[in-house]
Amino acid sequence: MTDMLVKLYNLPERRHPQPADTVVRRALAPERAAVVPWVREHFGPGWAAECDTAFGRLPVSCFIALAANKLAGFCVYDGTARGMLGPIGVAAPYQRRGLGRELLLSALAAMRAVGYAYAVVGWVASEAFFRRVAGATPIPGSDPGPYAGIIPPPAE
Protein backbone atom coordinates (compact mmCIF):
# COMPACT_ATOMS: atom_id res chain seq x y z
CA MET A 1 0.00 0.00 0.00
CA THR A 2 1.26 3.39 -0.98
CA ASP A 3 1.80 6.56 1.07
CA MET A 4 0.05 9.80 0.05
CA LEU A 5 1.08 13.44 0.18
CA VAL A 6 -1.16 16.25 1.46
CA LYS A 7 -0.43 19.93 0.85
CA LEU A 8 -1.22 21.55 4.19
CA TYR A 9 -1.18 25.00 2.60
CA ASN A 10 -4.08 23.95 0.40
CA LEU A 11 -6.56 22.40 2.84
CA PRO A 12 -10.28 22.99 2.32
CA GLU A 13 -11.38 25.65 4.82
CA ARG A 14 -15.05 24.83 4.80
CA ARG A 15 -16.21 22.15 7.21
CA HIS A 16 -19.38 20.19 6.69
CA PRO A 17 -22.04 20.49 9.43
CA GLN A 18 -21.79 17.72 12.03
CA PRO A 19 -24.73 15.80 13.50
CA ALA A 20 -25.78 17.40 16.80
CA ASP A 21 -24.67 14.46 18.97
CA THR A 22 -21.10 14.27 17.63
CA VAL A 23 -17.87 15.95 18.74
CA VAL A 24 -14.39 15.80 17.20
CA ARG A 25 -11.56 17.10 19.38
CA ARG A 26 -8.00 16.50 20.48
CA ALA A 27 -7.73 13.69 23.04
CA LEU A 28 -6.50 14.45 26.55
CA ALA A 29 -3.70 12.50 28.24
CA PRO A 30 -5.99 10.93 30.89
CA GLU A 31 -8.11 9.47 28.09
CA ARG A 32 -5.24 7.18 27.07
CA ALA A 33 -6.64 4.37 29.23
CA ALA A 34 -9.96 4.52 27.37
CA VAL A 35 -8.84 5.30 23.83
CA VAL A 36 -5.92 2.91 23.27
CA PRO A 37 -7.86 -0.27 24.28
CA TRP A 38 -10.79 0.93 22.14
CA VAL A 39 -8.48 1.28 19.12
CA ARG A 40 -7.04 -2.16 19.84
CA GLU A 41 -10.49 -3.71 20.03
CA HIS A 42 -11.76 -2.10 16.82
CA PHE A 43 -8.61 -1.83 14.68
CA GLY A 44 -5.97 -4.16 16.17
CA PRO A 45 -2.73 -4.00 18.16
CA GLY A 46 -0.58 -2.28 15.52
CA TRP A 47 -2.83 0.76 15.33
CA ALA A 48 -3.19 0.75 19.11
CA ALA A 49 0.61 0.97 19.41
CA GLU A 50 0.72 4.03 17.12
CA CYS A 51 -2.13 5.59 19.08
CA ASP A 52 -0.28 4.91 22.34
CA THR A 53 2.74 6.76 20.93
CA ALA A 54 0.52 9.78 20.18
CA PHE A 55 -0.55 9.83 23.84
CA GLY A 56 3.12 10.10 24.83
CA ARG A 57 3.32 13.54 23.19
CA LEU A 58 2.14 16.90 24.47
CA PRO A 59 -0.09 18.09 23.10
CA VAL A 60 -1.43 14.60 22.47
CA SER A 61 -1.22 13.99 18.71
CA CYS A 62 -4.48 12.05 18.56
CA PHE A 63 -7.93 13.38 17.73
CA ILE A 64 -11.05 11.49 18.76
CA ALA A 65 -14.64 11.47 17.56
CA LEU A 66 -17.47 11.00 20.05
CA ALA A 67 -21.07 10.16 19.16
CA ALA A 68 -23.55 10.50 22.01
CA ASN A 69 -20.50 10.66 24.31
CA LYS A 70 -19.17 7.29 23.09
CA LEU A 71 -15.93 6.78 21.18
CA ALA A 72 -16.65 6.51 17.47
CA GLY A 73 -13.30 7.22 15.80
CA PHE A 74 -9.71 8.42 16.12
CA CYS A 75 -6.91 9.94 14.06
CA VAL A 76 -3.21 10.02 14.94
CA TYR A 77 -0.41 12.17 13.56
CA ASP A 78 3.31 11.99 14.42
CA GLY A 79 2.61 8.41 15.56
CA THR A 80 5.08 6.48 13.41
CA ALA A 81 7.26 9.27 12.03
CA ARG A 82 7.26 13.04 12.28
CA GLY A 83 5.09 14.54 9.58
CA MET A 84 3.13 11.32 9.06
CA LEU A 85 -0.59 11.04 9.61
CA GLY A 86 -2.34 7.82 10.50
CA PRO A 87 -3.80 5.58 11.49
CA ILE A 88 -7.33 6.94 11.21
CA GLY A 89 -10.41 4.86 11.88
CA VAL A 90 -14.14 5.29 12.40
CA ALA A 91 -15.99 2.31 13.91
CA ALA A 92 -18.29 0.64 11.37
CA PRO A 93 -21.65 1.81 12.78
CA TYR A 94 -20.50 5.45 12.62
CA GLN A 95 -18.97 5.47 9.14
CA ARG A 96 -20.24 7.67 6.28
CA ARG A 97 -21.54 10.33 8.69
CA GLY A 98 -18.73 12.80 8.13
CA LEU A 99 -16.67 11.86 11.20
CA GLY A 100 -13.71 10.63 9.16
CA ARG A 101 -13.59 13.93 7.27
CA GLU A 102 -13.74 15.96 10.48
CA LEU A 103 -11.05 13.82 12.15
CA LEU A 104 -8.75 14.02 9.13
CA LEU A 105 -9.14 17.77 8.63
CA SER A 106 -8.72 18.44 12.37
CA ALA A 107 -5.47 16.47 12.53
CA LEU A 108 -4.14 18.05 9.31
CA ALA A 109 -4.95 21.54 10.62
CA ALA A 110 -3.07 20.71 13.83
CA MET A 111 -0.04 19.64 11.78
CA ARG A 112 -0.18 22.85 9.79
CA ALA A 113 -0.43 24.85 13.03
CA VAL A 114 2.84 23.39 14.36
CA GLY A 115 4.67 24.27 11.15
CA TYR A 116 4.48 21.36 8.78
CA ALA A 117 3.97 22.30 5.12
CA TYR A 118 3.12 18.78 3.99
CA ALA A 119 1.71 15.67 5.65
CA VAL A 120 2.33 12.11 4.56
CA VAL A 121 -0.51 9.67 5.06
CA GLY A 122 1.06 6.30 5.71
CA TRP A 123 0.19 3.00 4.04
CA VAL A 124 -3.15 4.13 2.67
CA ALA A 125 -5.97 1.60 2.45
CA SER A 126 -8.66 4.02 1.20
CA GLU A 127 -6.99 6.27 -1.40
CA ALA A 128 -10.33 7.69 -2.58
CA PHE A 129 -11.22 8.96 0.91
CA PHE A 130 -7.93 10.88 1.34
CA ARG A 131 -8.06 12.24 -2.23
CA ARG A 132 -11.65 13.38 -1.80
CA VAL A 133 -11.32 14.99 1.64
CA ALA A 134 -7.79 16.42 1.54
CA GLY A 135 -6.62 16.34 -2.08
CA ALA A 136 -3.99 13.70 -1.23
CA THR A 137 -1.88 12.29 -4.07
CA PRO A 138 0.02 8.97 -4.11
CA ILE A 139 3.79 9.11 -3.52
CA PRO A 140 5.50 7.05 -6.26
CA GLY A 141 7.61 4.17 -4.97
CA SER A 142 6.40 4.53 -1.36
CA ASP A 143 5.20 0.95 -0.89
CA PRO A 144 6.16 -0.32 1.72
CA GLY A 145 7.87 2.95 2.67
CA PRO A 146 8.89 3.36 6.32
CA TYR A 147 6.97 0.24 7.31
CA ALA A 148 9.34 -2.05 5.37
CA GLY A 149 10.24 -5.13 7.39
CA ILE A 150 8.27 -4.30 10.54
CA ILE A 151 7.67 -7.09 13.02
CA PRO A 152 3.96 -8.00 12.92
CA PRO A 153 2.09 -7.90 16.23
CA PRO A 154 1.72 -11.32 17.92
CA ALA A 155 -1.44 -13.26 17.08
CA GLU A 156 -4.18 -12.51 19.61
Ligand SMILES: CC(C)(COP(=O)(O)OP(=O)(O)OC[C@H]1O[C@@H](n2cnc3c(N)ncnc32)[C@H](O)[C@@H]1OP(=O)(O)O)[C@@H](O)C(=O)NCCC(=O)NCCS
Ligand atom coordinates in the same frame (compact mmCIF):
# COMPACT_ATOMS: atom_id res chain seq x y z
C1 LIG B 1 -11.78 5.57 5.81
C2 LIG B 1 -12.66 6.03 7.00
C3 LIG B 1 -11.80 6.64 8.10
C4 LIG B 1 -13.66 7.09 6.48
O1 LIG B 1 -14.43 7.55 7.58
P1 LIG B 1 -15.95 7.98 7.39
O2 LIG B 1 -16.41 8.63 8.65
O3 LIG B 1 -16.75 6.83 6.90
O4 LIG B 1 -15.82 9.05 6.22
P2 LIG B 1 -16.76 10.33 5.95
O5 LIG B 1 -18.19 9.99 6.22
O6 LIG B 1 -16.21 11.50 6.68
O7 LIG B 1 -16.54 10.53 4.40
C5 LIG B 1 -16.00 11.74 3.84
C6 LIG B 1 -16.09 11.62 2.33
O8 LIG B 1 -15.27 10.53 1.88
C7 LIG B 1 -16.05 9.54 1.22
N1 LIG B 1 -15.55 8.22 1.63
C8 LIG B 1 -15.55 7.70 2.88
N2 LIG B 1 -14.97 6.49 2.87
C9 LIG B 1 -14.61 6.24 1.61
C10 LIG B 1 -13.98 5.16 0.95
N3 LIG B 1 -13.60 4.04 1.62
N4 LIG B 1 -13.76 5.23 -0.38
C11 LIG B 1 -14.17 6.34 -1.08
N5 LIG B 1 -14.77 7.42 -0.51
C12 LIG B 1 -14.99 7.36 0.80
C13 LIG B 1 -17.47 9.78 1.69
O9 LIG B 1 -18.41 9.35 0.75
C14 LIG B 1 -17.50 11.29 1.85
O10 LIG B 1 -17.64 11.90 0.58
P3 LIG B 1 -18.52 13.21 0.30
O11 LIG B 1 -17.47 14.26 0.01
O12 LIG B 1 -19.35 12.87 -0.85
O13 LIG B 1 -19.33 13.55 1.52
C15 LIG B 1 -13.51 4.84 7.54
O14 LIG B 1 -14.23 4.26 6.48
C16 LIG B 1 -12.69 3.78 8.23
O15 LIG B 1 -12.38 3.88 9.41
N6 LIG B 1 -12.31 2.69 7.49
C17 LIG B 1 -11.59 1.58 8.09
C18 LIG B 1 -10.20 1.97 8.50
C19 LIG B 1 -9.42 2.55 7.34
O16 LIG B 1 -9.43 2.04 6.22
N7 LIG B 1 -8.69 3.63 7.64
C20 LIG B 1 -7.81 4.29 6.69
C21 LIG B 1 -6.51 3.56 6.69
S1 LIG B 1 -5.34 4.33 5.62
